[in-house]
Amino acid sequence: MSLSVTSRMSPIKNKHLLVLHHVVVVLLFLTQSCGGQHQMIGPTKPVVAMIGDDIILPCHLEPAVDVVDLTVDWSRNDLKPRSVYVRREGVELLTEQNPLYTGRTSLSVNKLQCGDVSLKLSTVQLSDAGTYKCLVPKFNAETVVTLAVGSVSSPVIELTNVKNEMVLECKSNGWYPEPQMLWVYSEEKLISVDPTKNVRGSDGLYSVSTKVTVEKGQSYSLTCKVQQKNISQIKEAHIHVSGDLFMVQSNTAVHITVNLAVCLITVGTAVILIWKCGQKKTKRRMMRMKMNYIKQRWRRNHTENVTKRKD
Template sequence: MTPLKDKHLLVLQHVVVVLLFLIQSCGGQHQMIGPTQPVVAMIGDDIILPCHLEPAVDAVDLTVDWSRTDLKPRSVYVRREGVELLTEQNPLYTGRTSLSVNKLQCGDVSLKLSTVQLSDAGTYKCLVPKFNAETVVTLVVGSVSSPVIELTNVKNEMMLECKSNGWYPEPQMLWVYSEGKPVSVEPTNNVRGSDGLYSLSSKVTVEKGQSYSFACKVQQKNISQIKEANIHVSGDLFMVQSNTAVHIIINLAVCLITVGTVVILIWKCEQKKSKNKIHDTDENELHQTEMEKKLQKVCEETKRLEDQLQNNEEDLKHVQQTIGKLMEQKTSLKNQKENLIALLKEDNKQLTEIGIKIKKETPLLQKEKKVNKREDKKTDLENRIKVHEELLNMTEKLMEKTEKIIIQMTERKGKLEKDKEQIMKHLKEEQRNEKDLEESVRKTSEKESSSDNFVSDSNNRPHQEFDLGECVRVVEEGVEKDTLEPLIA
């Protein structure tokens, strides 16, 4: 070989070594990306524990392992070669965990956890063994409820009691004035129930004859939740009713004031009517705004249900595929079992025949080579029978395990189909509500437009027919609202 060829061969070897090194280096660069902050969920929610490979790679046929080290067994969800291994899963998570096949194709191995429970709180580890890539996700579970204020009369005082049930983690309760000043109250009574949730109550005493505005606040900083209830305690609540003579004097004064007020308010009749119409217009605008907000909420709920339905259909499709694979595996194991049984029968038959032939042979013939071959064949048959028996035993165990998984997956399929029916039912209701709200918003807009035209026409007509009956009604409303309430107060 010439020196030039040697030189080229040496360069080629260096290039191959560099390429192999780069391939190995690139193969080890995959890492698992998880959330930097804890995931917060309320009891009963369906949530996603984020976790994905970087750079992205198709993980449909890879092993994905979700676990919690504080549990036994530790497995929360295990998937190997496209099949969920439910037999290794902790019973706490049965039927509540899944991965999206579509997302797995993009390297997203995020875990969907349905109907969150208080026991789900903890630290989860997400692992893909092929790349030795892992990360941890912390789940914080909470529960909240709105407080309620109850008022009780006690001699010359009023007792306000604030109650709130169903909190987790343990929250804080405090009273404040409407201006935000703290209030001196009795110690908060905090009790944890058998369900693990906290119930709180606190009391504050108010002197009679004075007016107060209070707010009772319950807050939990770990889950960023705060609920409050407000109450206004007026001094009028403690007033003693007047005697009959006082009522007569008040009624007489009201009558006299009413007569004088009628004369003054008649000339305001047209102006009052116009104001009432403008007020109706403002109410229509407010009603329309509320309807639009409700419509927006309904649209958001419809979108959420559509996404939930899509995820449900993906999970159902995956479960059906898994059941199909398991049924194929079950059929294959059944055929293998039948073949092994047939082989064992044939082996035992041959073993019996050889044993009979060996017994019939004379001692002289036993020294011959033919007899020695029969002994060797007998030993081989015995060993083969032992191997076939072990394979048969393993096959039966695999069949039993496969049957259990098929039952579990079938139950999960039934639950998913039932959930799908519920989601579709709710989705139809929300779509019907959305249509009704859209119609209400349209009618309100038309009514508002008509009211605007009326007000505009009223302002452009300086000389209108005077309606005495309508004026009297307006005057009576004005007297009742503007005169009687301040007088009685």
């Protein structure tokens, strides 16, 4: 009788044990996966910055966890030493930092509490362009952030008269990477467009220029465009040429020259008027002084004559 009861109870116990086994396996799996599931998340596209900017290189742990007292390492494999920023146990290790980044990098302690290890980079330089690795060794979590550095400037248009033609030269200095320059126009009246000249200076920046020649006595609306697609930058200058005269429609060198000429003429006219007024006042003052002198001489002579008569 007891054997039959035992045999009837054993399947139930086995079922309970099987359920318990599955629970333990699931818990072990969750525990193990939780220990290694932290991922480092960075931007999917390059971060673009202009020379002189202060920018943030995004990087954060997911799920969020406090990393204030953990090691955080930012580096570039193409540098020696490779360290851009190192923080261990809440202390910045400046001695390990590449001298190029001295005094220009920092992390936010408040953000570190939320797993955000984004690096602030101040006064961006051309040499900062490259691929950065963001690493938190405890979780073996890392990602890369690409920084593209650019430099732009507005183009200027200069106009020169040559016989029966006018030459318009568009210039723009201080670009990086190397830009493309082109003329945009609606009229098909252009005589010729010179090839673009690109020159790289000792500072690593590019200067570009190109000329277009147009006939006098006709009207033209032209746009000089400088663009750099890698850093998504476009700068333009517009000019309208009417006959032998020109009218600038944007802030170009011609516009500045016209305004400067008007200012100089105005100032020159004002100076001449003030000088003439000063000359007239000086003449009046001299005449008054001369008349006063004559009067004083006459009075003195008159007094002397009267005195002699009395004697």
